[in-house]
Amino acid sequence: MDNQLDFAPCGYFSISSSGIIRSANRTLANMLTYERDEMLGKHIESFMSVTNKLFFHTYFYPFIQLYGHVNEIFLSLRASNQLDVPVLLNGIRQERDGEVFMDCVVVEMRKRLEHEKDILHTKKRLEELYQATNEANKKLELLHQEYEIKQQELIHINHQLETLALTDPLTGLRNRRFFQESLQANIAMFHRTQLSFSLFILDIDRFKSINDTYGHPVGDLVLTGLAQLLKAESREIDTVARYGGEEFVLIVPNTTYENVKPIAERYRSKIEATPMGDLRITASIGIATITPEDTELTLIGKADQALYDSKTNGRNRVTHAEDKA
Structure with a gap:
């Protein structure tokens, strides 16, 4: 490691896509x-x-998978004496020699936190003294506390609504x-970094007959069971979503035409065996791998056509859009 980086006035570490530390500077080790x-x-x-x-x-x-970077994350790292060291972290996702790394720098925040604690303590003492001499201020404080509670409730509700808005x-x-x-973010990332990815569209074979024969509650159990299976089989960096009805979609980074079909076959065979x-x-699966000419619509269209080919060629099979070429 470069000597200047090794003794930089901030900690540095680089981790693999799975979170393993590949390098770290001496400043971080000392911290x-x-x-x-x-x-x-x-x-x-x-x-x-x-x-x-x-x-x-x-x-x-x-x-960082979605946007390629993170800025000013506040968290604590644990030192060898098991005490927490508060830090501010910035990170960026980069590819080197065909492998994805996340390079991060951290700045220790202990002195700032101590200063903030002193400010909060002084503020609290002033509020207590003022409250003791002025009854009106007590009412104001109660109103302020109620406002803070309502504000936190609103933040919580907004968070729940945001989660619900993005969840099936x-x-x-x-x-x-x-x-x-x-998908839009991955396409933008591809144009910036040339990091390839593939899109799967997966459809349950003859799902309508399941609903017609056993009823919609059983159909719903099949959908939830398949969702759990897809989530369990996917990686942390993959995106798994319900597209609608009995269709599911997966965005699978770091894949090419040459290596993606075995991944899809693993999903198909696991579904068949479970x-x-x-x-x-x-289930039938259609695959499309990103190319420089693709847009969101063309990529979905190619995967959808590949799915149609899987269906018309006997179902329970995997077809890549390039197989037609």
């Missing part, structure tokens, strides 16, 4: 009171508390709106 070799090869989340792991897992990974209520998967936003209650189902 956490580790030898650098003790950190290399370990998962970044092993240096976090449970709370920070959850935040890192649910915010950092999805955001039956299966719990992401919905069509989230899929379309993710009972859905007392039923067994099959």
